[in-house]
Amino acid sequence: GAGVSQSPSNKVTEKGKDVELRCDPISGHTALYWYRQRLGQGLEFLIYFQGNSAPDKSGLPSDRFSAERTGESVSTLTIQRTQQEDSAVYLCASSFGGGAKTGELFFGEGSRLTVL
Amino acid sequence: DQQVKQNSPSLSVQEGRISILNCDYTNSMFDYFLWYKKYPAEGPTFLISISSIKDKNEDGRFTVFLNKSAKHLSLHIVPSQPGDSAVYFCAALSLMDSNYQLIWGAGTKLIIKP
Numbered sequence: 001g002a003g004v005s006q007s008p009s010n011k012v013t014e015k016g017k018d019v020e021l022r023c024d025p026i027s028g029h030t031a032l033y034w035y036r037q038r039l040g041q042g043l044e045f046l047i048y049f050q051g052n053s054a055p056d057k058s059g060l061p062s063d064r065f066s067a068e069r070t071g072e073s074v075s076t077l078t079i080q081r082t083q084q085e086d087s088a089v090y091l092c093a094s095s096f097g098g099g100a101k102t103g104e105l106f107f108g109e110g111s112r113l114t115v116l
Numbered sequence: 117d118q119q120v121k122q123n124s125p126s127l128s129v130q131e132g133r134i135s136i137l138n139c140d141y142t143n144s145m146f147d148y149f150l151w152y153k154k155y156p157a158e159g160p161t162f163l164i165s166i167s168s169i170k171d172k173n174e175d176g177r178f179t180v181f182l183n184k185s186a187k188h189l190s191l192h193i194v195p196s197q198p199g200d201s202a203v204y205f206c207a208a209l210s211l212m213d214s215n216y217q218l219i220w221g222a223g224t225k226l227i228i229k230p
Contacts, residue, residue: 004159018190031216035218040222041220041222042120042122042205042207042220042222043160043205043207043220043224044220045215045217045218045219048215048216048217055214056214056215056216057217059217066163069168085173091159091160093159100216101163101209101211102148102209103150103151103162103165103205103207103208103209103216104162104165104220105162105218106162107159107160108159109157109158109159110159
């Protein structure tokens, strides 16, 4: 696709349920990021993939969060047993490898998660 | 511990005048500083960046100034246009971070008045 695509754009779920968020990066982009933005705050780093591997998962807020990437393309962010504090916009970004080293990322429109 | 701070939540500027957005940081090891622009219901888009070895970078109406001794950078937009109304995020990157993660400020909402 022409840009980074994320789905769903909006998700409302009940506390305790699992959710899965999907990101389709720009074709050929080897670097993929997940960030989270809570209301009125800056973006919070979650995880970085170079190809299919994530060298450091320490940015994930808790063990309820997991992410994977397959085929150096699609990535999914899974939140298990959602809590109200998980409510946020989850943003995916991609870049060619060199772009990650200069911070020039291409963002999707985000998935807005609301946990009731 | 906020490493990147944008102390003005909002800024209102008359169309045609200069808009100046400010950002302060605490980590002297940052290698790049970036400005992203965000419209409602869209993801941030990259606007302009500056390497830590420079003090100015200009791209059309947008100029970023870096004052390393003060750990301060600013984005100047001149002349301001209605389409510039958006939230502007300052972000910083350290190449020592193997994740190349951007550290973000909270954003400044810029409103351009006609």
